[in-house]
Amino acid sequence: MEVKELTGGNFEEAMKGGGKVLVDFWAEWCGPCQMQGPVVDELAKERTDIGVYKVNVDKEPELAVRFQVTNIPSLIFFKDGQMVKKVIGFHSREELEEILAAL
Numbered sequence: 001m002e003v004k005e006l007t008g009g010n011f012e013e014a015m016k017g018g019g020k021v022l023v024d025f026w027a028e029w030c031g032p033c034q035m036q037g038p039v040v041d042e043l044a045k046e047r048t049d050i051g052v053y054k055v056n057v058d059k060e061p062e063l064a065v066r067f068q069v070t071n072i073p074s075l076i077f078f079k080d081g082q083m084v085k086k087v088i089g090f091h092s093r094e095e096l097e098e099i100l101a102a103l
Contacts, residue, residue, distance in 0.1 A: 003044045006053040008062050014053060020103050021051040021078040022096070025069045027058050032090045036073040039093050050100060079103045 006014055006023060015021065024040045026033035037054075044052035057064040057072060067076055067083065077085040077099060084103060091099075 003041055003052050003054050006055045006063065007060055011063060014051065015078060015081040017051060018080045019050065020100060021053065022100070023076045023078065024052075024054045025057055025064060025067070025072055025074040025076065026054060027056060027072055030072050033073045036075075036090050039091070039096065040075075043093060043096055047100075077103060 003024075004014070022040070022043070024033075024036065026037065040052060040054070043050075055063050057069060063069075067074075067086070069076075071088045073088070073090065075087050075091060075096070076083055077087075085099060087095075087099070
């Protein structure tokens with residue numbers, strides 16, 4: 001599965017499917033975000049059992065405010081449409097896999 005861009009307009013629709021979802025809040029100017037992006041992209045390609053999305057905080061500040069994203073990268077995990085965990089900063093593929101396994 002490919003990473004999809006989330007906006008205020010398609011966020012609710014993306015959450016309707018249920019299951020596990022990972023949302024990467026990022027910005028183009030953010031160095032750690034540029035490191036995190038390829039890890040999230042790889043996870044999305046290999047794990048077809050989860051939804052993986054990205055939110056550009058510069059383009060979608062309302063979503064950043066809604067989920068109290070004050071630092072980036074912020075990775076928010078959802079299960080069945082409910083936010084269950086938020087982590088801030090760079091995280092390895094192994095760390096992301098551990099979090100997903102615990103959901």
